[in-house]
Amino acid sequence: MIILDLKDARPLYEQVVDRFKHLILCGVLQEDEKLPSVRNLAMELSINPNTIQKAFTELEREGFIYSVKGRGNFVASNGILIEHKKKELEQQIEELVKEAEGIGMSIEDIIEFLTKLK
C-alpha cells in the first residue's frame, strides 16, 4: 500500500504523509476507511512505529484523517478536509493582509491584483 524510497533524501515520515495524501485525494481510500495500524505498517516497512505515528499526526493536523485512541486512524470526510484547508488558507490570507497594510497596500489593492489574475 505504501512504498518507501530509502534513497530519497526526504524524511521517511514525509514520504508516508505524501503517499497517504495521494491515496486519499485520488479516492483510493474512502471516507471513514480504516488506515493500517501504526504497528502493522511500521513492521511492513521495517521502520519504527513512531515514524508512522508522526506521519499520522501530521495527516490529522492537516485534516486528512482522524484518529481514535485504541481503535485506529480513519480517513476524514471530504467535507471536513476541505473545510480544514479552507480555514488554513483564510488564516494565511489574514496574515498577508496585515503585512500588506504595513507597506501601505490596502485590501482594495489586493482585490485589484487578484482581479488581474483572472
Next chain:
Amino acid sequence: MIILDLKDARPLYEQVVDRFKHLILCGVLQEDEKLPSVRNLAMELSINPNTIQKAFTELEREGFIYSVKGRGNFVASNGILIEHKKKELEQQIEELVKEAEGIGMSIEDIIEFLTKLK
C-alpha cells in the same frame, strides 16, 4: 545605535536585522544614509564581523539596504523598499491562489473573503 540582548534566544544576526528594519521604517535612518561598517559595528557589539555581514545580506535580500563593495552599506530608497515588499507579497498571493484552486476555492471566493475583512 544597535543593542543586543544576549539573554534573548533569537540569533544575534536576526536581532541586528530587526533593529535596522525598525530604524529604517521609522525614518531614523534616511534614504542613502551610510550604515556603520561591518567591522566597526562588530567591534562595538563585541561580536564577529561575519555576523553583521549576515544581517546586512538579509537586509539587502529584503530590499532594506543596498551594498557597495569597498564603500559600505546604505539605506535603500523608500520606493525601492516598498516595491520589493510588494513583489514579495504578490508572489505569495499567487501561490495562495493556486492552493485555493486546488480545493475548489476560486479567486472570486477569495475576493469575497477579503471584502468581509474590511
Next chain:
DNA sequence: TAAGTGTACTAATAGTAGTAATACAGTTGA
C-alpha cells in the same frame, strides 16, 4: 599605497529534526 570597506571560505559549536526504544493507556471481542 595604506587604511578603510564588503565578501568568500572554512571550521567549531550549538541547536534542531528525524528516528528509534520503551512504557503507558484506551478498545474490543472471546
Next chain:
DNA sequence: TCAACTGTATTACTACTATTAGTACACTTA
C-alpha cells in the same frame, strides 16, 4: 475479565543544519 489489538507519551540517540567565528581575499578612496 483479559488477551491482543489499537493510539500516545517520554526519552534518548544521531545526523543534519544554523549560528557564530577565524581568516584571507578583493574593492575603493584619499
